[in-house]
Amino acid sequence: MKRSTSIVVLGLFLASFAFLADGCKSKEDKKHTRTLKGTIEELDIPGNTVTMNWFNEKLGKSMIIAGKITKETEIYIDGKLGKLSHVKSGDKVIVEGYKKGTDIIAVKVNITQVGQATKINRPTTQPAK
Numbered sequence: 001m002k003r004s005t006s007i008v009v010l011g012l013f014l015a016s017f018a019f020l021a022d023g024c025k026s027k028e029d030k031k032h033t034r035t036l037k038g039t040i041e042e043l044d045i046p047g048n049t050v051t052m053n054w055f056n057e058k059l060g061k062s063m064i065i066a067g068k069i070t071k072e073t074e075i076y077i078d079g080k081l082g083k084l085s086h087v088k089s090g091d092k093v094i095v096e097g098y099k100k101g102t103d104i105i106a107v108k109v110n111i112t113q114v115g116q117a118t119k120i121n122r123p124t125t126q127p128a129k
Contacts, residue, residue: 031098033107036065040091040111045084050106052093067097067104077111090114 038054041064048069056063069075075082092112097104 031100031107033096033098035094035096037094038092040087040089040093042066042089043084043087048084050084050087050093050095050109052095065104067095067106069106069109073106074108075111076109078113082111087111088113 036052036054038052040050041053042051044050049066050069051064051066053062053064055061069084075084075087077086087109091114094110095106096108097106099105
């Protein structure tokens with residue numbers, strides 16, 4: 001009985017320590033992410049920067065904002081993993097990111113490409129040859 005009580009107490013202690021240690025992280029470690037929806041305006045592939053136009057509901061107007069793409073940034077194009085080099089101006093975008101100093105760092109980028117024709121296979125009325 002004493003051994004099981006000791007294990008429970010040790011488990012509670014470790015859980016409390018982990019909780020407190022998480023609370024002691026610096027502000028740099030805690031990243032408050034935000035999600036914005038808009039349209040790609042400009043790409044600077046060598047500089048790993050994407051500029052987008054989004055509507056700021058608080059101010060009631062469209063705004064231009066630039067964000068940095070890092071090695072850790074996940075880029076999805078039409079639901080599949082993609083590369084920054086495949087993104088084009090005019091593509092619809094949803095970006096999740098955070099502010100680091102004066103930079104905005106993109107964590108996840110979801111692109112919907114505009115003007116991509118989808119091939120639909122329809123049955124024909126003629127028999128196959």
